Amino acid sequence: MACEGLAEMRIPLAYSWRNLLTRRLTTFLTAGGMALVVFVFASIMMLSNGLEKTLVETGSDQNVIITRKGADSEMQSGVDRNQALIIETQPELASGQDGAPLVTRELVVPIGLIKRGTSKPSNVIIRGISQQSLLMRPQIRILEGRLPRQGSAEIIVGNSIARRFSGVGRGEQLRFALRDWQVVGIFDAGATGFSSEVWGDCDQIMQAFRRPLYSSLTFRLRDSVDFPSLKERLESEPRLTVEVRRETTYYRDQSEAMATFIRILGISLTGIFSLGAMIGALITMYASVANRVAEIGTLRALGFQRLSILLAFLAEALLLGLAGGISGIVLASFMQFITISTMNWQTFSELAFSFSLTLAIVIQSLVFALAMGLIGGAIPAVQASRLKIVDALRA
Amino acid sequence: MFILKLLTRNAFRHKLRALLTITGIAIAILSFGLLRTVVSAWYAGAHASSGNRLISRNAISLVFSLPVSYKDRIRQVEGVKNVSYANWFGGVYITEKNFFPSFAIEPATYLGMYPEFILSDSQTSDFIRDRKGCVAGRKLAERHGWKVGDSVTLKGTIFPGSWEFNLRGIYQGKKQTTDEGQFFFHWNYLNETLRKNTPRRADQTGIFLIEVKHANLSSQVAQAIDGLFKNSLAETLTETEKAFQLTFISMTEAIVVAIRIVSYVVIVIIMAVAANTMAMTARERFGEYAILKSMGFGWFHIAGMIFGESVLLALLGCALGIGLTFPVAAAFAAQLDQFFPVFLIERSTLWLDLFLSLLVGLVAGLFPAWRAVRIRIADGLRRIG
Amino acid sequence: MSNPLVSIRHLVKSYRRGNQSVPVLEDISLDIAEGEFLVLMGPSGSGKSTLLNLIAGIDTADSGSITIHDVDLSLLSDSALAAWRASHIGFVFQFYNLIPVLTAFENVELPLLLTSMSRHQRREHVETALAVVGLTDRMEHRPSELSGGQQQRVAIARAIVSDPSILVADEPTGDLDRVSAEEILNLLEQLNREFGKTIIMVTHDPRAAKRARRLLHLEKGVLVL
Numbered sequence A: 001m002a003c004e005g006l007a008e009m010r011i012p013l014a015y016s017w018r019n020l021l022t023r024r025l026t027t028f029l030t031a032g033g034m035a036l037v038v039f040v041f042a043s044i045m046m047l048s049n050g051l052e053k054t055l056v057e058t059g060s061d062q063n064v065i066i067t068r069k070g071a072d073s074e075m076q077s078g079v080d081r082n083q084a085l086i087i088e089t090q091p092e093l094a095s096g097q098d099g100a101p102l103v104t105r106e107l108v109v110p111i112g113l114i115k116r117g118t119s120k121p122s123n124v125i126i127r128g129i130s131q132q133s134l135l136m137r138p139q140i141r142i143l144e145g146r147l148p149r150q151g152s153a154e155i156i157v158g159n160s161i162a163r164r165f166s167g168v169g170r171g172e173q174l175r176f177a178l179r180d181w182q183v184v185g186i187f188d189a190g191a192t193g194f195s196s197e198v199w200g201d202c203d204q205i206m207q208a209f210r211r212p213l214y215s216s217l218t219f220r221l222r223d224s225v226d227f228p229s230l231k232e233r234l235e236s237e238p239r240l241t242v243e244v245r246r247e248t249t250y251y252r253d254q255s256e257a258m259a260t261f262i263r264i265l266g267i268s269l270t271g272i273f274s275l276g277a278m279i280g281a282l283i284t285m286y287a288s289v290a291n292r293v294a295e296i297g298t299l300r301a302l303g304f305q306r307l308s309i310l311l312a313f314l315a316e317a318l319l320l321g322l323a324g325g326i327s328g329i330v331l332a333s334f335m336q337f338i339t340i341s342t343m344n345w346q347t348f349s350e351l352a353f354s355f356s357l358t359l360a361i362v363i364q365s366l367v368f369a370l371a372m373g374l375i376g377g378a379i380p381a382v383q384a385s386r387l388k389i390v391d392a393l394r395a
Numbered sequence B: 001m002f003i004l005k006l007l008t009r010n011a012f013r014h015k016l017r018a019l020l021t022i023t024g025i026a027i028a029i030l031s032f033g034l035l036r037t038v039v040s041a042w043y044a045g046a047h048a049s050s051g052n053r054l055i056s057r058n059a060i061s062l063v064f065s066l067p068v069s070y071k072d073r074i075r076q077v078e079g080v081k082n083v084s085y086a087n088w089f090g091g092v093y094i095t096e097k098n099f100f101p102s103f104a105i106e107p108a109t110y111l112g113m114y115p116e117f118i119l120s121d122s123q124t125s126d127f128i129r130d131r132k133g134c135v136a137g138r139k140l141a142e143r144h145g146w147k148v149g150d151s152v153t154l155k156g157t158i159f160p161g162s163w164e165f166n167l168r169g170i171y172q173g174k175k176q177t178t179d180e181g182q183f184f185f186h187w188n189y190l191n192e193t194l195r196k197n198t199p200r201r202a203d204q205t206g207i208f209l210i211e212v213k214h215a216n217l218s219s220q221v222a223q224a225i226d227g228l229f230k231n232s233l234a235e236t237l238t239e240t241e242k243a244f245q246l247t248f249i250s251m252t253e254a255i256v257v258a259i260r261i262v263s264y265v266v267i268v269i270i271m272a273v274a275a276n277t278m279a280m281t282a283r284e285r286f287g288e289y290a291i292l293k294s295m296g297f298g299w300f301h302i303a304g305m306i307f308g309e310s311v312l313l314a315l316l317g318c319a320l321g322i323g324l325t326f327p328v329a330a331a332f333a334a335q336l337d338q339f340f341p342v343f344l345i346e347r348s349t350l351w352l353d354l355f356l357s358l359l360v361g362l363v364a365g366l367f368p369a370w371r372a373v374r375i376r377i378a379d380g381l382r383r384i385g
Numbered sequence C: 001m002s003n004p005l006v007s008i009r010h011l012v013k014s015y016r017r018g019n020q021s022v023p024v025l026e027d028i029s030l031d032i033a034e035g036e037f038l039v040l041m042g043p044s045g046s047g048k049s050t051l052l053n054l055i056a057g058i059d060t061a062d063s064g065s066i067t068i069h070d071v072d073l074s075l076l077s078d079s080a081l082a083a084w085r086a087s088h089i090g091f092v093f094q095f096y097n098l099i100p101v102l103t104a105f106e107n108v109e110l111p112l113l114l115t116s117m118s119r120h121q122r123r124e125h126v127e128t129a130l131a132v133v134g135l136t137d138r139m140e141h142r143p144s145e146l147s148g149g150q151q152q153r154v155a156i157a158r159a160i161v162s163d164p165s166i167l168v169a170d171e172p173t174g175d176l177d178r179v180s181a182e183e184i185l186n187l188l189e190q191l192n193r194e195f196g197k198t199i200i201m202v203t204h205d206p207r208a209a210k211r212a213r214r215l216l217h218l219e220k221g222v223l224v225l
């Protein structure tokens, strides 16, 4: 009976919206607090995403990297010439246009360079490369100048190093390992770790540093599915003491500690901060209810259901969260212009990466903001809907 | 006293709102305190270093070693009191998760240079006598349940293989800020093995530790040492222990800066929350302010009431926050002693807490007070209805 | 005549204050016919508002029954009661109780949101209701931009817009000057006469009471004549 009015009509959204607008200062402060939390949340997500992107893009799934067994990174690894020869003659290796296998022996050493605007050295990776190195990493482009000539003390510098360190411009000379090295080019490696490296001829660098061993061997697979069997075979080969990893796996391992650190720091920070913002929303919504008790009574007297009142106040809280979320994301999107460079503990050298915003992060941040609004608004909204009409009207 | 009573009554007129605001401020003060403590833990190594100690390393980078034979030439430099050397070993215990700083050292000279590591005489001589002996910090030994006499096996990441040691001593820190999480063993043991397996890497060391006769001589001695090896295959870079530690920190500076910024963001967030509370409170009381004004109270009375109330709330939150910081930091330290061997709340952090909460209180009261002071009596009275 | 529109039997209501209960209405029985203009008077605290609230279905009695349009209100659930109010009762309060953030038009439109009317139909109804109270030119104003009398007229428009059969008014002129009060009373009289609305009004104002076709006195929770 009396069902005709049960069609659950809702109080218009404009009601919630205008109530927020009327108390501009309070709304601004509450949404502002939430915006800052969302900003921190989004920034940290963008940072760990940027780091991930950098390291994942550095490697290719087709490429396999060989290091000494037990070595965490190329820096600690060593592969000698005999071992290299064994690996280079495996049938699974792809070959280039000239028929030679696509494989490169590389040496990696860190040197201290002075960052612009500081006087303290930071570690930068010098990579000794061979002719094949560029073929195997198609993401690399020469921006300025040319490649180093084989057999000469010439180097090229990643653009991220060129930007942030002094004395590494084209035409300048860099002194390390008792020799002067001529910078003949700047290369761009996109958002990869290579952008933070200096490259030169492998043999020259080995001589200069008096290193008899290569750090790593990288080769292209003819067919990606051969990987498990090849890994099995090489790792059990008694003449070799090596670890066989896909390049992508290798670079992911490299950043694990840093990524975990950023994630843990980020989760705990946003966790604590969101508590603060939710308390802000709670205070605002409580006051919003308290100031409008008579209004709530009137709406109920007119025939609006408890649910409609609940929804109207939840809508208000969600709008608050949405406003905070959108402003937070807009703020965070400016972070994309910033590049962070810090030492990667695992490789002991500089790594530059940027904040990278994705649709997924935007959605997650919005959901996060709405959740903050919802949690902050839930109790007051329930309270509003539970008011007794007569009591509310007397207020 | 009457004033305080009035302020407290006013502040708690909306009990729930007051409690929520205080909780918010307490959370902010708590997280600010923790973040600052994280930052100071980052610098703990540098702060604990002695001005009398220099460190010499390969000028190219720390990954390169120096010939151990340099030792005798360094000792002859004017102003040098003592020389020792150490090699970063980078071992892990059972799995990668159990990572801690481990060094191959020359035992007698090294321990002599680090009086902050307290080791009993008998343990010291046991350690020196046993070629495969090792010494661990108190916290490290506790974490893994090691007792003196136990045998400990580490896996080398830089020097491959399994390395077996006998725990001959457990050192304690002289001060609270001493790192009790390190692991030391004989450089000779490492070197003998390297001689057998990879002679190329033998007779090398990562760093030399140099004790100078007087801190004033540091820069002079450092220059003299670097001059000795200029243009040799392995040039040295000598600096004070503190500068050496700071190089590490400066490389991760971006993270420290980020934590610093974020610790102030939380204060701004809570400022917004507190300002919101005060804005609402004042809005509800405009009528009362108008009545007070009509009775002849001046603007400073009204502003004083608003500021007094917001500062009171902020200080209560601050007290609660500081009270929480200690137990939470202790729990944190227990969880993270692997990363932050020293995790102590500095006194300056507490002063800063107090200062910032005062600031939050004042900023929160600013706008409402301005509006309340400006409101015309007639307008204010109309709002009562 | 057929059944009365409102039929109240042995109505009892008391309030709890602390742990003692304060009787407010004691055994009220009353019939109200369709099209009546009933005025309730009585000293402050005698229970007039309480009785009105019970009739309007925004409060529940301890015992006894209220039957309106052959529906026993005590049998309705909370949400069924809300729906019933929306279609049968129009409210006029002493303090107007308009929603401050909505314009006059939107305030009047509110009850129509509970019906299935189209936007266009709603607009027509609202305009008609505002025309009845003579405020067509103030549609886009917010309550704070209207005088007390105007606000009360908006409230009346809101009360009649969904065409309920009963209007309840609790001291509708209590907060108005004499001229505005006269206007409001004329309006109510017109609604009763021309549109056949049943009106139940509580008032302290003897001049308002003169408009009544039937006058009841409530004293200490009991009807007296």
Ligand SMILES: Nc1ncnc2c1ncn2[C@@H]1O[C@H](COP(=O)(O)OP(=O)(O)OP(=O)(O)O)[C@@H](O)[C@H]1O
Pocket: A390, A391, C015, C016, C017, C024, C042, C043, C044, C045, C046, C047, C048, C049, C050, C051
């Ligand atoms: N929610 C409540 N809780 C407790 N007592 C109440 C409540 N509502 C009303 N009363 C009491 O019930 C009695 C009747 O109240 P009611 O509001 O019906 O009086 P009234 O006749 O409308 O008076 P007035 O002319 O002043 O409006 C009063 O004594 C009042 O104190």
Ligand SMILES: [Mg+2]
Pocket: C048, C049, C050, C170
């Ligand atoms: Mg009354």
